[in-house]
Amino acid sequence: MALYVQKYGGTSVGSVERIQQVADKVKSFRDQGHYIVVVVSAMSGETNRLIGMANEMQDKPSPREMDVLVSTGEQVTIALLCMALTARECPARSYTGGQVKIHTDSSHTKARIQNIDVDNMRNDLDKGRVVVVAGFQGVDDNGNITTLGRGGSDTTGVALAAALKADECQIYTDVDGVYTTDPRVVDNAQRLKEITFEEMLEMASLGSKVLQIRAVEFAGKYGVPLRVLHSFKEGPGTLITIESENTMEQPIISGIAFNRDEAKLTITGVPDVPGVASKILCPISDANVEVDMILQNVSAEGLTDFTFTVHRNDYGLALDTLKHVAVNLNATGAIGSDNIAKVSIVGVGMRSHAGVASRMFDSLAKENINIQMISTSEIKVSVVIDEKYLELAVRALHSTFEMDKPQTVEE
Ligand code: ADP
Ligand code: ASP
Ligand code: MG
Numbered sequence: 001m002a003l004y005v006q007k008y009g010g011t012s013v014g015s016v017e018r019i020q021q022v023a024d025k026v027k028s029f030r031d032q033g034h035y036i037v038v039v040v041s042a043m044s045g046e047t048n049r050l051i052g053m054a055n056e057m058q059d060k061p062s063p064r065e066m067d068v069l070v071s072t073g074e075q076v077t078i079a080l081l082c083m084a085l086t087a088r089e090c091p092a093r094s095y096t097g098g099q100v101k102i103h104t105d106s107s108h109t110k111a112r113i114q115n116i117d118v119d120n121m122r123n124d125l126d127k128g129r130v131v132v133v134a135g136f137q138g139v140d141d142n143g144n145i146t147t148l149g150r151g152g153s154d155t156t157g158v159a160l161a162a163a164l165k166a167d168e169c170q171i172y173t174d175v176d177g178v179y180t181t182d183p184r185v186v187d188n189a190q191r192l193k194e195i196t197f198e199e200m201l202e203m204a205s206l207g208s209k210v211l212q213i214r215a216v217e218f219a220g221k222y223g224v225p226l227r228v229l230h231s232f233k234e235g236p237g238t239l240i241t242i243e244s245e246n247t248m249e250q251p252i253i254s255g256i257a258f259n260r261d262e263a264k265l266t267i268t269g270v271p272d273v274p275g276v277a278s279k280i281l282c283p284i285s286d287a288n289v290e291v292d293m294i295l296q297n298v299s300a301e302g303l304t305d306f307t308f309t310v311h312r313n314d315y316g317l318a319l320d321t322l323k324h325v326a327v328n329l330n331a332t333g334a335i336g337s338d339n340i341a342k343v344s345i346v347g348v349g350m351r352s353h354a355g356v357a358s359r360m361f362d363s364l365a366k367e368n369i370n371i372q373m374i375s376t377s378e379i380k381v382s383v384v385i386d387e388k389y390l391e392l393a394v395r396a397l398h399s400t401f402e403m404d405k406p407q408t409v410e411e
Contacts, residue, residue: 002167003035003125007135007157010044011174012231013077021232022172023084030090030130037121037131037164039157040081042073047150063108067137067147071097074134074153082132092130095120097137097145102156104138104146111138111146112214113155116163133160154215162222169219169226170237171211176230177238178203178210180403181256185394188404192254194239199254199346202380206344207259216240252349252356253401256394260341260387262292263315264372265322266307269332272299280306280325287321289314293342293375293384303332307373309384312338340372341390344382345397357381363400369393 006026013019022038029036041047050070054061061069078094085092101117121131135153138146148155154171161169178200179189195203197220204213210228219226219240229237270276277296284291295307310318315338322334350356357374360381364371369392373384385393398404 001033001035003037003164004029004168004170005037005039005157005161005164005166006170006172007039007153008041008231009153009171009173010041010046012172013040013042013081014044016080018231019077019080020084023081023088023090025231026081026085026130027088027090035125037125037133037160037166038081039133039135039153039160040074040077041135041153042070042077046073046076064144067108067111067145071134071137071145071147074136078132078134085130085132090130091128092132093124094132094134096134097156098139098143100133100160102133102138102159104140104148106140106142106144106146108144108146110149111140113138113148113159113218116159118163121160121164148214149212151209151212152214154212155218158215158218158222158224158226161224161226162218167225169224171215171226171228172231173210173228174231175210175228176233176235177228178208178240178255180254181394181398182208182210182258185258185391186256186398189398190403190406192238193236194241195254196243196348197240198379199348200240202344202346202377203255203257206257206346206380206382207261207342208255208257211240250349251347251401251403252353253345253347253403254349255346256343256397256401256403257346258341258343258390258394260390261312262309262340262342262384263312263318263336263338264307264309264340264384265315265318265334265336266305267322267326267329267331267334268305269303270306270326270329271331272302272304276304276329277306279329280322281308283321283325284308284310284318287317289318289321293373293382295373309340309342309373339387340384341387341393342382342384343390343393343397344380345401346380348379350379350381359400360397363396364393367392367396369396 082094104111135156177191183189226240326334
């Protein structure tokens with residue numbers, strides 16, 4: 001008898017029929033004698049629908065009210081799933097985040113889980129009930145409803161698994177595992193049998209939305225066995241592991257991640273003197289804009305160009321701020337583009353192989369794709385390119401690094 005935390009995403013609970021299918025599946029696990037805690041998302045499209053309505057009410061709705069609103073999506077699904085389970089003679093009980101007591105800090109819309117009270121859940125499990133918890137939400141010290149950021153139900157799942165010391169946290173979704181890249185972009189992307197936490201963390205933070213970053217962080221920190229599976233198709237899925245056992249057969253590149261969520265800004269002709277980077281970036285951070293990649297050119301005749309990327313939602317604000325900075329610093333101008341994309345190759349195998357970056361650049365050059373910015377870490381290389389070449393770049397890299405072949409390792 002095992003204890004599983006099973007998280008079902010938005011498309012998996014996207015209609016009454018799908019919720020009934022999930023109920024059949026959960027019941028079959030319970031009938032095998034397992035203890036089951038289910039975490040559900042809102043029905044697909046519901047969170048976006050709620051956000052859309054909020055934006056019709058007010059320009060910038062307060063984060064507290066946003067959380068009161070968007071948390072309702074998950075509340076609908078927990079109740080419906082419990083009804084479907086009860087109709088199948090499978091005793092079940094629903095809990096909102098506040099009812100479990102998933103304690104978070106007070107950063108509305110991006111709260112962090114601080115601790116979880118497991119008593120209610122344990123009590124129900126001991127009585128033979130399936131516990132159904134609303135993902136994505138918690139409660140702060142003052143009883144305010146909080147939410148954990150988009151995709152946050154993954155984090156609820158992993159956090160409950162850690163708190164309950166579950167045997168496995170299973171993330172059920174609309175793909176049958178983690179792939180070499182988004183299978184919606186590359187047809188012959190291959191399912192990975194396993195991927196390390198480190199690689200999965202890079203993939204998630206570089207744009208692969210199959211798992212929320214915080215969920216991977218949590219799983220790594222608390223050693224939660226984590227698996228991504230298809231909700232309605234049988235299969236082993238992908239296991240997120242501490243370190244691959246089979247390092248000899250480990251591919252150099254495990255995956256390609258990409259995102260279209262960034263914009264690029266450049267301040268040109270800035271005097272190249274000590275302190276200039278801070279004079280440019282402090283006003284940006286004072287405007288509450290986070291910076292990702294940064295590039296400063298060598299100076300010519302004492303002047304330099306300085307480029308950085310920000311989230312696309314912050315582009316307008318960042319450009320206005322930079323224009324002021326340009327005036328204050330006597331720079332020649334401030335320009336930007338929000339038609340860019342970031343493509344990254346990720347793999348722990350890079351540590352022991354030279355020449356990975358140059359293979360990447362060569363592959364992009366052959367497709368005539370200009371690289372605008374580069375950043376590297378021990379296990380990833382990222383480039384910024386024109387957004388219109390994104391899919392071409394991902395496909396080219398997928399084939400250059402021979403990721404089109406099915407994994408040979410036995411299941
Ligand atoms: P859920 O609603 O179940 O949380 P998501 O839409 O958040 O599902 O995540 C699943 C989606 O992630 C897939 O449909 C797929 O298009 C996308 N995805 C992006 N990168 C990858 C990847 N490397 N492997 C698998 N899926 C990926
Ligand atoms: N419903 C939330 C969202 O759409 C949380 C989740 O699905 O994980 O972002
Ligand atoms: Mg998701």
